Amino acid sequence: MLLTTATSLGATLTAIALRWPWLFPLWGALLGGVTGSYAGCAVSRLSHGQSLRHPPSYCESCHHPLKAPDLIPVLSWLLSAGRCRYCRARIGLAALVWDAAFTLLGAMLTGVAQPRPIAPFLPLFLLLGVLAASGLAVLMHKRHTGAANSRR
Numbered sequence: 001m002l003l004t005t006a007t008s009l010g011a012t013l014t015a016i017a018l019r020w021p022w023l024f025p026l027w028g029a030l031l032g033g034v035t036g037s038y039a040g041c042a043v044s045r046l047s048h049g050q051s052l053r054h055p056p057s058y059c060e061s062c063h064h065p066l067k068a069p070d071l072i073p074v075l076s077w078l079l080s081a082g083r084c085r086y087c088r089a090r091i092g093l094a095a096l097v098w099d100a101a102f103t104l105l106g107a108m109l110t111g112v113a114q115p116r117p118i119a120p121f122l123p124l125f126l127l128l129g130v131l132a133a134s135g136l137a138v139l140m141h142k143r144h145t146g147a148a149n150s151r152r
Contacts, residue, residue: 025111032106033073033099039133040098061089073099098136102129 017024042052057066064086070076077096084091109124 025107028110029103029107032109033103035106035129036099036102036132037071037073039102039129040095040136043133043136059084059086059089062087074103102132 041057045052055065057071058064059066061084064084070080070085074096077091077099080091082091082093082096083089105128
């Protein structure tokens with residue numbers, strides 16, 4: 001029964017991929033962008049000793065809580081011209097590059113996977129997000145400790 005369901009699901013996904021070849025890369029881009037955005041947020045918060053759960057996302061300059069339209073990876077940065085909607089403070093280019101890299105990676109991975117089922121790639125997104133976030137955390141930690149040591 002389970003094998004029949006998996007085979008049926010695979011046939012359905014193949015049919016969808018053949019009918020709309022852009023759908024899986026688009027879905028992968030969305031998943032990649034969200035993964036990258038969360039990983040970047042996690043690194044920033046953890047490197048400053050903050051919780052991942054509370055407070056909700058906010059502008060680092062004016063501390064205004066961000067709403068859903070402000071949190072769309074890449075698109076919200078482009079639409080706001082790289083500035084906070086509330087205080088107009090600049091949002092670093094690194095946030096755009098980070099989110100864009102993950103968005104592109106997600107689109108590429110799912111584009112390569114088509115028309116095969118996408119489920120095997122979900123753990124890969126998670127792994128890449130964790131590895132990239134870990135690397136960024138190390139770089140940020142070195143930058144902060146290097147800056148503190150140079151002031152002494």
